Amino acid sequence: MNRRVVVTGIGVMAPGGSGVEEFWDLISSGRTATRPITAFDATGYRSRIAAECDFDPLAHGLTPREVRRMDRAAQLATAATREALRNSGIAEAGIAPHRIGVSLGSAVGCSVSLEEEYAVVSDSGRKWLVDHAYTSPHLFNYFVPGSLAAEVAWAGGAEGPAAVISDGCTSGLDALGHAADLIREGTVDVVLAGGTDAPISPITVACFDAIKATTPRNDDPEHASRPFDRTRNGFVLAEGAAVLVLEEYEHARRRGARILAEFAGFGTRSNAYHMTGLRTDGREMAEAIRIALEQGRVAPESIGYVNAHGSGTKQNDIHETSAVKRSLGEHARQTPMSSIKSMVGHSLGAIGAIEVAACVLAMQHDLLPPTANLHEPDPACDLDYIPNTAREKRVDAVLSIGSGFGGFQSAVVLTRPERTAA
Amino acid sequence: MTGKAVVTGLGVIAPNGVGTKEYWTALLRGHSGIRPIERFDPSGYPTRLAGEVPEDAFSAADHVPRRLLPQTDRVTRMALAATDWAFADAAVDPADLPDFEMGVATANSAGGYEFGQRELQNLWGSGPEYVSAYQSFAWFYAVNTGQISIRNGLRGPSAALVTEQAGGLDALGHSRRSIRKGTALMVSGAMDSSLCPWGWIAHQSTGLLSTRPDPEQAYLPFSELACGHLPGEGGAILVLEEAGRVRDRIARGATTQVYGEIAGYAATFDPPPDSDRPDTLRRAAELALADAGAEPGEVDVVFADAAGNPAADEAEARALRELFGERGVPVAAPKALTGRLGSGGAALDVATALLSLRDQVIPPAGPVTAAADRHGIDLVVGAPRSARLRTALVLARGHGGFNSALVLRTPA
Numbered sequence: 001m002n003r004r005v006v007v008t009g010i011g012v013m014a015p016g017g018s019g020v021e022e023f024w025d026l027i028s029s030g031r032t033a034t035r036p037i038t039a040f041d042a043t044g045y046r047s048r049i050a051a052e053c054d055f056d057p058l059a060h061g062l063t064p065r066e067v068r069r070m071d072r073a074a075q076l077a078t079a080a081t082r083e084a085l086r087n088s089g090i091a092e093a094g095i096a097p098h099r100i101g102v103s104l105g106s107a108v109g110c111s112v113s114l115e116e117e118y119a120v121v122s123d124s125g126r127k128w129l130v131d132h133a134y135t136s137p138h139l140f141n142y143f144v145p146g147s148l149a150a151e152v153a154w155a156g157g158a159e160g161p162a163a164v165i166s167d168g169c170t171s172g173l174d175a176l177g178h179a180a181d182l183i184r185e186g187t188v189d190v191v192l193a194g195g196t197d198a199p200i201s202p203i204t205v206a207c208f209d210a211i212k213a214t215t216p217r218n219d220d221p222e223h224a225s226r227p228f229d230r231t232r233n234g235f236v237l238a239e240g241a242a243v244l245v246l247e248e249y250e251h252a253r254r255r256g257a258r259i260l261a262e263f264a265g266f267g268t269r270s271n272a273y274h275m276t277g278l279r280t281d282g283r284e285m286a287e288a289i290r291i292a293l294e295q296g297r298v299a300p301e302s303i304g305y306v307n308a309h310g311s312g313t314k315q316n317d318i319h320e321t322s323a324v325k326r327s328l329g330e331h332a333r334q335t336p337m338s339s340i341k342s343m344v345g346h347s348l349g350a351i352g353a354i355e356v357a358a359c360v361l362a363m364q365h366d367l368l369p370p371t372a373n374l375h376e377p378d379p380a381c382d383l384d385y386i387p388n389t390a391r392e393k394r395v396d397a398v399l400s401i402g403s404g405f406g407g408f409q410s411a412v413v414l415t416r417p418e419r420t421a422a
Numbered sequence: 423m424t425g426k427a428v429v430t431g432l433g434v435i436a437p438n439g440v441g442t443k444e445y446w447t448a449l450l451r452g453h454s455g456i457r458p459i460e461r462f463d464p465s466g467y468p469t470r471l472a473g474e475v476p477e478d479a480f481s482a483a484d485h486v487p488r489r490l491l492p493q494t495d496r497v498t499r500m501a502l503a504a505t506d507w508a509f510a511d512a513a514v515d516p517a518d519l520p521d522f523e524m525g526v527a528t529a530n531s532a533g534g535y536e537f538g539q540r541e542l543q544n545l546w547g548s549g550p551e552y553v554s555a556y557q558s559f560a561w562f563y564a565v566n567t568g569q570i571s572i573r574n575g576l577r578g579p580s581a582a583l584v585t586e587q588a589g590g591l592d593a594l595g596h597s598r599r600s601i602r603k604g605t606a607l608m609v610s611g612a613m614d615s616s617l618c619p620w621g622w623i624a625h626q627s628t629g630l631l632s633t634r635p636d637p638e639q640a641y642l643p644f645s646e647l648a649c650g651h652l653p654g655e656g657g658a659i660l661v662l663e664e665a666g667r668v669r670d671r672i673a674r675g676a677t678t679q680v681y682g683e684i685a686g687y688a689a690t691f692d693p694p695p696d697s698d699r700p701d702t703l704r705r706a707a708e709l710a711l712a713d714a715g716a717e718p719g720e721v722d723v724v725f726a727d728a729a730g731n732p733a734a735d736e737a738e739a740r741a742l743r744e745l746f747g748e749r750g751v752p753v754a755a756p757k758a759l760t761g762r763l764g765s766g767g768a769a770l771d772v773a774t775a776l777l778s779l780r781d782q783v784i785p786p787a788g789p790v791t792a793a794a795d796r797h798g799i800d801l802v803v804g805a806p807r808s809a810r811l812r813t814a815l816v817l818a819r820g821h822g823g824f825n826s827a828l829v830l831r832t833p834a
Contacts, residue, residue: 045550098690098705108562109584118542121623125546128539132467132623140821143616143624144531144764145563146585150822154694159702161689162824163592164584166530166563174581181599187688203542206550207557269522270571270580275493275559284577287522405559406568408580 004420005180005263008252009088009245010357011080011194015051015238015344018060019083023344023354024361027369028390032343034236035221039112039200047214049221050200051238051345055079069138071110072198074151076241076350081155081192088245090190091157093255101160101188102153103179104243105171105195107349107404109145109164112201117142152192152243160188168404169309170268171195172242172352173412177266179246189251194353196241208237211276213313223373225346227310227339228317228385230378235311238345242353244360249420261360262420264298264397265413267291276405278315282323285401285409289327292399292411300328303335303413304395305368307355308385309403310339311346316403321381323401323409336393338386342372352402352410359398359414366394424665427598427608428833429681431512431661432773433504435613437473437654437760440480441507446777449785450806454759456637456652461617469631471640473654473761474617475500493556494569495534497615497655501566502573504659505609509574512661513678514607516574525578525605526570527596528659529589529612529765530563536618537561570609570659578605583765586820587727588689590657590768591828595687597662608662611772614764615655625653628821630731641762643728643755644735644793644801651730657766658773680833681776685813686714692823703727703825704741707815710827716813718745721829723784723809725771725816728755730762738817739797749800752809754778758788768818772828775814779832783808 012019016026016033026033033051042048053076057067060079067075085091090100117139121130141147149162161182165175172195179193208214215234217224226232252259267288273279293300306328309320325332340358347354362368367390374387396419400412432442437455439445448455455473464470482491485503494502509516516524537554538561544552559565564582571580579600583592590612597608616624625631632640632650641652663671668680688709690702711718724746727738742753756774757767778784784807793801814830 097693097699098702102691106584107564115542118539118620119546122543122546122620125543125548128543128619129463129466130539130619130623132626135623135627137627139624139627143621143627144584144586144821146531146589146820146824147822149585150691150824153691153823157693159691159693159699161592162585162691163589163689164563166582166584167580168559168562168564168568178581178596185599202550203538203545203553203557206545206553207541209550210553210555211558213558268579268581270525270568270577272521272571272575272577274572275565275568287577404564405562406564406580406582407571408564408568 003184004249005183005246006249006252006420007244007260007263007360008247008257009084010360011083012242012354012357013053013055013076013080014240014354015053018055027340027343027358028367030370030372030388032222032372034224034345040202045205046209046216048218049224049236051236052200053239070151071113071142073106073110073196074148076198077148077196078151078155080241080243081152084243084245085156089257090245095190097157097159099160099189100156100158101182101191102149102158102162103165103175103191103193104149104152105165105175105349105353106145106148106197107166107168107171108197108199108204110142111204112198113142115201115203148196156192158192167408168406169348170352170402170404170408170410171349173402173410174268176353176356176412180263180266183246183248189248191246192243193246194243195350197348197350198239199348200237200239225312225342226373227312227342227371228378228381229374230376232312234313236345238347240347240350240354242357259417261363261414261417264415265292265296268410271407271409273407278319280318280322282319282326285323285403286326288409289411292413296413298397298413301331302397303328303399305362305398306335306337307359307400308337308339309401310341318380321383332383336368336384336386336391338369338371340369355400356412359400363395363416366392368393425602426665427601427662427684428665428668429660429776430663430668430678431508433507433659434773435475435480435500435504435656436770437475437656449756449759452786452788454788456761462619467622468633469626471637471652472617473652475656493560495537495560497534497613498565498569501613501659502569505570508659508661513676514661516576519606521575521577523578523606524576525600526567526576526580526609527593528566529583529593530566531586531614531764532616533563534561534565535616535621539618539620566613585824587764587768588818588820588824588826589765591818591826592689594684594772594828598684598687601662601664606664606667610662611659611769612765613657614766617655638789641730641758642790643730643758644797645790646794648730648732648735652761654761654763656763658769682779682830682832685831686710686829688713689826701737704744706825706827707745710829714829716829720813721751721815722811723752723754723814725754725775727817727819728757739799743798748798752784753799753801754784755787756785758790771816775816775830779811779814782811
C-alpha cells in the first residue's frame with residue numbers, strides 16, 4: 001500500500017499579521033514586517049532590528065493560565081495549531097487520538113522564558129550560584145522544550161508519537177519531513193506538524209551579533225532584509241509559528257477534507273563542514289533537493305517555483321544559488337525563486353514551516369510571493385528572484401529549501417492536489 | 423539489503439564508569455555513581471547529590487582536539503568522545519564509506535547548558551559584547567548532532583530530537599527509520615549534561631527530586647522507600663548499521679560484533695494532566711512489540727523507566743502487570759546506580775540491555791533491596807541475575823507525557 005501525504009489545514013502566526021489571511025496579504029503585497037526591536041531595549045546591540053509578531057494570546061483564545069504557563073514560542077504554536085485545526089475540520093472528524101501525532105520544529109525552544117527566569121534567579125547576572133527560591137514552577141518546561149510539542153498535542157487531542165525536532169534553522173522543514181514519514185509508514189493518519197520559535201531576546205540577539213550573522217542596518221529597518229541583493233549584510237531575526245495538518249490521502253478523501261496540496265517529497269543532508277559556515281558549491285543541499293524530487297517522483301523540469309532559504313547573508317545566498325543550479329540544471333534559469341525572509345525575517349526553527357505554508361498558498365492563488373528589497377542584483381546570484389512584486393503564475397510543483405547551523409540542508413517538494421487525485 | 427538496523431558499536435559515559443567495559447563492570451558489581459556534587463557548591467540547594475561524572479574519569483582534553491575545547495560544552499565533548507569509542511568498537515572508519523550514506527540522529531534535553539549559563543552571565547553581568555562567538559551553536563539542541571557530523575564527515579540524513587528522557591529511544595527509532603530508507607550507517611543515542619547551578623534549579627523546579635542526603639538511600643525506584651530521583655550526566659552513543667552490510671563486512675574479515683537488532687519501536691503521548699483518559703505507556707510498549715512481531719511472552723527482560731517517585735513507579739508497574747501479568751517478567755532498573763541522565767539515560771539503558779543480551783545477565787537495581795509488594799513486579803535486586811535472554815524491552819518516559827518503547831533482539 002502506497003500511502004501518500006497531503007496538507008489539509010494551515011495555521012500561521014507570522015510577523016505583520018496573525019493568521020493565514022493576513023500572512024498571505026503581507027507576503028503577496030511585497031510589504032515588509034521588519035522594524036526596530038520592541039521586545040526589549042536593544043540599545044548597545046549591533047543589530048537592533050527584528051520581525052516581531054503583534055500577537056495577543058488572549059485574543060487567540062488562550063486562557064490567562066495558559067499564558068502564564070507557556071513560553072511565547074508555545075503560545076504562537078498553540079494559536080497556529082488552533083487555526084490549522086479549524087480550517088482542516090479534523091476536530092470534527094472523530095479521529096482516534098492515538099492516530100494523531102505531533103512533530104514540531106524549534107531551534108532555540110523556550111529561550112525567552114529561560115532568559116527571563118535566568119535574570120531573576122541570578123540577580124541580573126550577578127550570581128553564578130543562582131537562587132532557587134525565585135524559580136518559576138514552569139522552569140523545567142522551558143529547560144527541556146519538548147514542552148512545545150506537548151502543548152500542540154494537548155491543543156489537538158493527539159496521543160500518537162510527539163516530538164520536537166531541533167535541527168537549527170531547518171527544524172521547520174525537518175519536522176514536516178518527519179511527520180510525513182510517520183504517515184507513510186502507517187504509524188498515524190494525521191500529524192500536527194510545523195515549527196515555532198520566539199528568539200527575540202537579549203542572548204539570542206547578542207549571539208548573532210557576535211558572529212555578525214544579523215544585519216546592522218539599523219537606520220533602515222524596513223529595508224534591512226535584502227536577500228540576493230548586492231548590498232545584503234545579514235539576516236533579520238524574527239519570531240513566528242506555522243502548523244500544518246498533514247494527513248494520509250485516502251483518510252482525507254474519505255472524510256471529504258479539502259486537500260490543499262500534496263506533501264510529495266522530503267530530503268535532508270548535512271554538510272559536515274562547519275557549525276555556521278557554508279561552502280560555495282551547494283553540494284549537500286543539491287543532494288537534499290535531488291532526494292526530495294526523487295521521493296516525490298517530480299522531475300526537476302516540473303518545478304515551477306523555488307521558495308529559497310534566502311537568509312540574506314553573503315554566503316548563504318551564493319551557496320543556495322549553486323545548489324539550485326546543481327540540482328535543477330538548466331531549468332534553474334527558468335524557475336522563479338524568492339525569499340519571503342525579505343518580508344517576515346528569519347524565525348529560525350519556525351521559518352521552514354512558514355515557508356511551506358507560503359508555498360501552499362502560492363499554488364492556491366496562482367501567485368508567487370516576491371523577494372522584497374531586491375534592487376541591486378548580486379552578479380554572483382544570477383537566477384530569477386522575483387524582485388519586489390508578486391508574479392502571477394500557475395505552478396504544479398514547488399520546492400522549498402532551507403539551510404541551518406549544524407550543517408543541516410533540507411528540501412521539501414509540494415504538488416497540486418489535482419496531481420494526487422489523478 | 424535487509425533494511426534491518428543492528429547495533430555494532432557502543433560508546434558509554436556514565437557516572438559510575440567511563441567506557442563500556444568500566445561501566446558494565448561497575449553495574450554488575452553494584453558500584454554507584456551517585457555522589458555529592460563537586461562541579462559547583464550545592465550546599466545552598468535542597469538536593470546535593472547527583473550522578474556526576476568525576477573530572478578525573480573524563481578529562482575532555484584527553485579525548486577531544488584542543489581547538490574544539492573553546493567552542494564546546496561538556497555535553498558535546500562527551501558526545502564526541504563517545505562517538506569515537508563507538509566507531510572504534512564497531513571497527514568502522516567513517517572515511518571508508520560514502521559520506522551521504524552515514525547520518526547522525528541524537529537526542530538532547532537542554533543543549534550545552536553550562537556553556538549557556540556562562541554566556542548568560544557574561545551578557546547580563548558585563549554586556550552583549552562579552553558574549554562568546556560560539557554561543558550561537560554551542561548551546562542549542564542540535565549541537566551534538568552537528569559536531570559529530572562535522573568531526574566524522576557524516577553527510578547523510580541527520581536530526582536532533584527533544585522529548586526529555588524518551589529522546590534516547592526516539593533518536594534510535596528515528597535512526598532505524600533512516601536505515602530502513604536506505605542509509606547504511608547512523609550514529610545515534612544521546613548525551614546530556616546540565617550539572618551547573620542554572621541547570622540544577624531547573625531540575626529541582628519539578629519537585630520530583632529526592633532530598634535525602636545519603637547516596638545509598640536517595641534514589642530508590644520501585645522501592646517502598648522511593649522518594650524522588652536524582653539527575654545525572656552522561657549517556658551512550660551507538661553505531662547502527664544495516665544488517666546486510668554488517669554481514670558482508672564480517673565476511674570480508676572485519677572484527678566487529680553485532681550486539682543486537684533494533685527490532686521494534688513505538689512512541690505515544692499522554693492526554694493532558696487534567697484528563698480522565700488513561701496514560702499511554704502500555705500502548706507504547708504494545709505497539710513496539712507489535713512492530714517487532716513479538717508477543718509479550720517472548721520478552722525476557724524489561725529495562726524500566728524507573729522514575730523513583732511512588733505515583734510514577736506505580737503507573738509503570740501497572741503497565742507491566744497489565745502486559746506481562748503479576749511478576750511476569752524480570753525488570754531491570756540500573757538507573758538506580760547512575761541517576762536519571764535525561765535523554766542520555768534512555769540511550770544508556772539501550773546500551774545496558776545490549777550488554778545484558780551479550781552476557782546473558784541482568785544487572786541489579788543498585789541500592790534497592792526489594793520492590794514494594796504493591797507494584798507486583800519482579801525487580802532484579804541484590805546480585806546480577808543470569809538468565810536466557812533473547813529479547814529485551816526498554817521503556818522511557820519524558821517529562822510532560824512522552825512515552826517510548828524499544829525492542830532489542832539478540833543477533834539471529
